[in-house]
Amino acid sequence: MQPESSTTKRHDETAVAESAIVGQILGRLTELIGKKNFDNWFLGRCTVDVDGGDVRFGVGSPFVVNWMQRKFRKALQESASSVLGPSARVRLDVDSRVMLETVKGSPASPAGSSQARDRAAAGSTARAGRRFADLQDFVVGDSNRLALTAASQICDAPASTINTLYIHGGVGVGKTHLLEGIYRRFRKLYPSLQVNYLTAETFTNYFTAALREHTTPSFRQRFRSIDVLLVDDVDFLDAKKVVQEEFLHTIKQLESHGRQVVLTGNQHPRLLSKVSEELTSRFISGLVCRIEPPELASRREIVRRMAEKMTVVFTPESLATVARRFPHSVRELKGAMHCLQNWSIASGHRRITGPITRKVLSELERDCIRIVGLTDVEKAVCSLFGLRADELKSSRRTRSLAQPRMLAMFLARKHTQAAFSEIGEFFGGRNHSTVMSAVSKVRGWLETDSAMAVSSDSWTVREVVESIEQQLLAG
Numbered sequence: 095m096q097p098e099s100s101t102t103k104r105h106d107e108t109a110v111a112e113s114a115i116v117g118q119i120l121g122r123l124t125e126l127i128g129k130k131n132f133d134n135w136f137l138g139r140c141t142v143d144v145d146g147g148d149v150r151f152g153v154g155s156p157f158v159v160n161w162m163q164r165k166f167r168k169a170l171q172e173s174a175s176s177v178l179g180p181s182a183r184v185r186l187d188v189d190s191r192v193m194l195e196t197v198k199g200s201p202a203s204p205a206g207s208s209q210a211r212d213r214a215a216a217g218s219t220a221r222a223g224r225r226f227a228d229l230q231d232f233v234v235g236d237s238n239r240l241a242l243t244a245a246s247q248i249c250d251a252p253a254s255t256i257n258t259l260y261i262h263g264g265v266g267v268g269k270t271h272l273l274e275g276i277y278r279r280f281r282k283l284y285p286s287l288q289v290n291y292l293t294a295e296t297f298t299n300y301f302t303a304a305l306r307e308h309t310t311p312s313f314r315q316r317f318r319s320i321d322v323l324l325v326d327d328v329d330f331l332d333a334k335k336v337v338q339e340e341f342l343h344t345i346k347q348l349e350s351h352g353r354q355v356v357l358t359g360n361q362h363p364r365l366l367s368k369v370s371e372e373l374t375s376r377f378i379s380g381l382v383c384r385i386e387p388p389e390l391a392s393r394r395e396i397v398r399r400m401a402e403k404m405t406v407v408f409t410p411e412s413l414a415t416v417a418r419r420f421p422h423s424v425r426e427l428k429g430a431m432h433c434l435q436n437w438s439i440a441s442g443h444r445r446i447t448g449p450i451t452r453k454v455l456s457e458l459e460r461d462c463i464r465i466v467g468l469t470d471v472e473k474a475v476c477s478l479f480g481l482r483a484d485e486l487k488s489s490r491r492t493r494s495l496a497q498p499r500m501l502a503m504f505l506a507r508k509h510t511q512a513a514f515s516e517i518g519e520f521f522g523g524r525n526h527s528t529v530m531s532a533v534s535k536v537r538g539w540l541e542t543d544s545a546m547a548v549s550s551d552s553w554t555v556r557e558v559v560e561s562i563e564q565q566l567l568a569g
Contacts, residue, residue, distance in 0.1 A: 152189020
């Protein structure tokens with residue numbers, strides 16, 4: 095027992111020391127920015143982790159990260175350097191702990207690194223303290239109705255008609271919300287079932303650890319004997335052949351015993367170019383549902399529900415402005431609403447109007463503008479159609495190359511500042527009239543809702559353009 099007591103004592107001493115360092119940094123920061131700014135932006139609204147010479151400030155949204163970088167970056171660096179020395183490094187990013195506390199309605203407290211690690215370890219399994227989204231809170235619209243219907247169906251009758259459900263769509267459109275909602279409903283309706291929720295990255299980490307520690311039999315027993323497997327972000331398996339093989343056998347085992355599998359990914363299974371054909375066929379053997387970015391009516395409902403949970407008063411005009419301004423992702427909507435709420439608290443305005451909304455979000459958007467270049471367009475088009483750059487730029491005129499090439503020229507003209515001649519030169523030394531013709535032709539396809547082949551599937555040109563634009567905007 096003595097060694098354990100010594101270890102515990104050292105752990106406590108380290109925690110106390112780290113807590114003291116955090117306190118010194120925050121004390122110096124208060125002196126630099128003033129108590130009012132500190133209370134509005136840091137007290138109970140961010141986490142602080144110290145690891146050697148690294149100091150990490152965690153906040154609740156990307157918008158707040160950008161805002162605080164503009165306002166307090168210099169003060170943050172100076173406060174860290176005054177305690178840890180000139181080599182101290184400061185990082186500002188989004189911390190899920192802060193986001194979670196914001197949703198619950200209670201502020202997050204600044205925390206030392208040892209406390210953060212303890213909480214992270216405690217929350218490493220699906221049931222340990224994590225708050226899962228509810229299907230009842232999912233805002234349904236034309237963009238996601240099929241996926242929600244499928245999710246509800248498998249909850250009502252697990253594996254009765256659909257063994258494998260694959261939900262795909264761009265970043266921030268609600269895939270994880272659905273997966274968490276499925277997990278939550280299974281736990282409520284069927285408490286005796288073994289339900290495992292995790293990301294593909296976590297599955298990979300568990301598997302590599304089992305290989306390293308020679309415990310693969312227990313790993314397989316753990317994952318192949320469960321009743322429901324829910325895996326988020328399966329795109330992570332791209333190019334990981336050994337992990338793909340293990341994942342394939344896991345799904346085979348579960349399906350053969352009538353178990354339920356639900357997966358999510360950013361792309362259609364056929365577009366996962368570095369995933370084995372057999373695993374892809376497993377992904378599409380059940381039901382594949384696509385979620386589109388929410389339409390305007392859904393976005394209005396999302397921001398309305400968020401506003402109801404906040405202490406700030408939003409006018410109808412302000413909510414309509416947020417809904418119109420962020421069409422691509424629910425996360426963008428959430429980030430904008432949190433940003434406006436924090437601005438309200440900092441400025442003392444308890445009522446957010448339309449003009450205030452436009453002013454605050456315009457300032458932040460200027461910091462978040464992504465500059466799209468010709469090479470970005472080239473990479474996005476090649477990724478979707480499974481082409482090499484030299485093929486896209488070649489003189490060959492087969493439909494499988496000509497159509498993607500025209501799309502690339504259209505998107506380059508739309509999203510870059512390049513002239514027709516510059517675009518033509520980039521895509522194989524073509525002249526400006528060729529580019530103008532390509533742009534005109536793609537516009538015609540969009541107007542007539544034409545279709546084109548993507549891998550072995552048929553997509554509308556509008557779907558293709560939206561998919562590529564999501565990649566461009568996400569970076």
